[in-house]
Amino acid sequence: MTDYTRVVTHTDFDGVVSALLVRDIFDIEHVVFAEPWMLQKKEFPVRAGDVIVDLPYGEGCALWIDHHATSEADKDKGILDTTAKSCARVIFEQYKAEYPQLEKFADLVDATDKIDSAAFTKEDLEHPDVYGKLSMAIRGDNKYKDDEFRHFLLNMLAFQTPEQVIQQPIIKARVQEKLRQHEDWRRRIKEFVEIKGAVIFVDRTKAPEDLPRGQPFWLYLMYPGKAVHLTVDNMKYEKDKVKISCGENIFDDANSVDIGALMQTYGGGGHKAAGGCSIAREDKEKVVEELINAINEGNA
Ligand SMILES: [Mn+2]
Structure with a gap:
């Protein structure tokens, strides 16, 4: 056909x-x-x-x-x-x-x-x-x-x-393992979170390798009323870079900044509600600070 x-x-x-x-x-x-x-x-x-x-x-x-x-x-x-x-x-x-x-x-x-x-x-x-x-x-x-x-x-x-x-046993086992990892993440992630104005900032580069991936939407429940979460993390293969991901609170209309457009100015992209970019590791502190300032100013 x-x-x-x-x-x-x-x-x-x-x-x-x-x-x-x-x-x-x-x-x-x-x-x-x-x-x-x-x-x-x-x-x-x-x-x-x-x-x-x-x-x-x-x-x-x-x-x-x-x-x-x-x-x-x-x-x-x-x-x-x-x-x-x-x-x-x-x-x-x-x-x-x-x-x-x-x-x-x-x-x-x-x-x-x-x-x-x-x-x-x-x-x-x-x-x-x-x-x-x-x-x-x-x-x-x-x-x-x-x-x-x-x-x-x-x-x-x-x-x-x-x-x-x-x-199905294979699927059931994997789902259960994911739910377990997610609980682990929820218990441990708080240590790497800092609240910066309207931003929930998560620095995963400081977290141990065994900290599982979590569902970032949970951050909005854990820290209610914030506009966005911004996470910086290591990259798997490119050790000289870090990746930044950012998303707006899905439970709240607190964010008016176009996140995709903001990320585009650092070589990334996305949508209005979420986006990301990867940057040189040595620029981490500077870029994170600029992003947090831009988000807070945009939402002031
Ligand atoms: Mn799709």
């Missing part, structure tokens, strides 16, 4: 669900996971039969579907809907009339909208539902194990309900 031979997708929950839908529509077996920067920097080897979803456009692919605002320049090259809350939603709306079997994924696509647009309530954080738990389990710190897990999850979601999927 088509010459589509491989799905190239993002490593997050939306990426997994987008791949699931595309695979179901076009009957493609082969799925690979990539990070947005790989396509941006043209470091991903695109093949002629590739269907690229939830990622920036890749020259030479057969089909591209996305919803990121930063993809606007490529909008004529594929299917882009920047108003959609998830890429899974774009695929679902585009193909559901022609492929009515997609209807079985309607709840999963609703859940993906919520996760990909961070439309969480306090209740969602305190008591994550089955989708929240599955999405927590998607990212670890080993690319090969993570990809293996994502493939497994994708295969399970193709023929079982999420409630059944989460009972």
